[in-house]
Amino acid sequence: MTSQTTTASTSTSAVPQGSHMWVLTLEVPGRGMTTSHGTVTPPAGxxxxxxxxxxxxxxxxxxxxxxxxxxxxFTLEPNRL
Known part of the structure; x- marks a missing residue:
């Protein structure tokens, strides 16, 4: 089984981040798994x-x-401490 990590958005202190931080892990049983993460600002509504x-x-x-x-x-949380 393989694992791959990707990031939908990267950031540094100079780059604005989305309002929410997310992590999503998908698996095709016996064939592979991937975990991705990033920040997103969902549209109003x-x-x-x-x-x-x-x-x-x-x-x-x-x-x-x-x-x-x-x-x-899957997790989607406000991007604040």
Missing amino acids: ATRHDTFRTLLDHVVSQNPRMSSANCVF
Whole structure:
């Protein structure tokens, strides 16, 4: 089984970050797994589900072999301490 980590958005102190931080792990049983993370600012009125689908589509576009993967972990939290 292979594992790959990708980042949808990178940031430094000079680059603004999104309002929410996310982590998404997908697995195709017996064939591979990927974990992606980043920040996002959902549009006004967006639901958690809307944002999940947008992020899932993003991760699959970066990793087409994950198009039939199972979601094994997802978190979307406000990007603040």
